[in-house]
Amino acid sequence: MLRTLREEHALVRARMGVVAVAAALAMAACMPASTGDGERVDDRPSPTPTSTATPAPAPAVDTTAPASAEAVGTASAAVRDLTVKGRAPKTGYSREQFGDGWVDVDRNGCDTRNDMLRLRLTDRVMSGECKVLEGSLADPFTDSTVRFVRGGASEVDVDHLVALSDAWQKGAATWDFAKRVAFANDPLNLEPVDAGANRAKGDSDAATWLPPHQGYRCEYVARQAAVKAKYDVWITAAELDAMLRVLDQCPGHELPGPGDQPVIADNVGRAPDAEPTxxxxxxxxxxxxxxxxxxxxxxxxxxxxxxxxxxxxxxxxxxxxxxxxxxxxxxx
Known part of the structure; x- marks a missing residue:
């Protein structure tokens, strides 16, 4: 009986020792730890509390869109990267230096003008697959609806956003003919617009003319910047200031991509010195x-x-x- 009681006392003492060790370990876990260089974690500034929620995964990158169709940075950055020089003389300029009218540069069977009319006009009346006879235009220059009637009192022109003579005085005079044809027929540089507004614009750059519709001005200047960057057309100091003033109203406005058309046209039509048939x-x-x-x-x-x-x-x-x-x- 005595032996049994002693054994029970020993078991009790052993159990108490285990409890003491566990308590000691628990207290150690609550004490500040050392960083290893003598600095204690609790001596450092407390970090700002953060959410314990699992962070959302990063969005997947869309790699399906062709790079040529995407924006490639901001328009204002592109404008600042353009060469700034004085305007050269207009000597030698003629419309024919950029090709004989509208050329089917992309060889799709339709000339560029009809391509643009088919792209922008609604309620179209067609003759065949290419020729647009009538249609309605939501004009970006005036923010109005304009009616197009082929061969009659048409109120629609296809505008070169960077005018051909403006380009001639800012680099195009030294280009190969095939590059000038590409420039004149590049959809990036073309927009069907109200004929009256287009003729008021003439061959002005952004320093001397902007669309009456103020809501279109950022896009207008961004398109001009994209065209001039693609074809390496320079700008004047006054033009630089005017373009940046517009883009200051829309910080971060994206520069349109250069598009799929190469800067050297494969199909140039008839050269300017060719005799008409x-x-x-x-x-x-x-x-x-x-x-x-x-x-x-x-x-x-x-x-x-x-x-x-x-x-x-x-x-x-x-x-x-x-x-x-x-x-x-x-x-x-």
């Missing part, structure tokens, strides 16, 4: 070799009498009428 005008009067059709004032009136079309450089009557679409043919 003679052809008999279907409207030429037959009463004499040199007889001309009458000037009826408008193409609408001429067509009503069975006259037209007239081709630039071939038919003298071409000069009677306004070539609103700039395709080298009137009263078509």
């Amino acid at each position: 003679p052809r008999a005008s279907p409207s030429r009067a037959t009463t004499g070799e040199d007889a001309l059709d009458p000037d009826l004032g408008t193409c609408k009136a001429a067509k009503a009498e069975g006259y037209g079309p007239y081709v630039r450089g071939v038919d003298p009557e071409y000069d009677y009428y306004r070539d609103g679409d700039g395709d080298g043919e009137v009263c078509e």
Whole structure:
């Protein structure tokens, strides 16, 4: 019996020792730890509490969009990277230096002007796959709806956002002909717009003309910057200031990508020094070799009498009428 009691006392003491060790370990866990160099963690400034929630995974990068279609930085940064120089003389400039009218540069079977009209116009009336006869335009220059009627009183022009003569005076005079044709037919540099606003613009740069619709000005200047960067066209100091003033109103506005069209055109059409191919005008009067059709004032009136079309450089009557679409043919 005595032996049994002693054994029980020993077991109790052993159990108490285990409890003491556990308590000691618990106290040690609560005491400040050493950093290993004598500095205690609790002597350091307390870190700012942070959420214990599991952070969301980083969004996946979309690699499906072609790089040429994406923005490539900010427009203001691109403007600052452009070369700044004075304007060169306009000597030698003509529209023909950029190709004979609108060229099917991408060889899709349609000329560039019709490509742009098909892209931007709604409620279109077509002749075949390419030729746009009528349509409505949401004009970015004036923020209004404009009606296009081919061969009549059209109120739509396809504008070169960077005017051809402006480019000529800022580098294009020294380019190869194929580069000028590419420039004149690049969708990045083209926009169907209200004809009146386009003619008010003329060959102005951003220092002397901006679209009346202020909500479009950032995009307008960004597109000009993208075109000038792609083709290495310089800007003047006044132009630099004007472009940055616009872009200050829209910090972070993205620069459009350069697009898919190369800067050297594969299809250049007819070179400016090529002789026009003679052809008999279907409207030429037959009463004499040199007889001309009458000037009826408008193409609408001429067509009503069975006259037209007239081709630039071939038919003298071409000069009677306004070539609103700039395709080298009137009263078509």
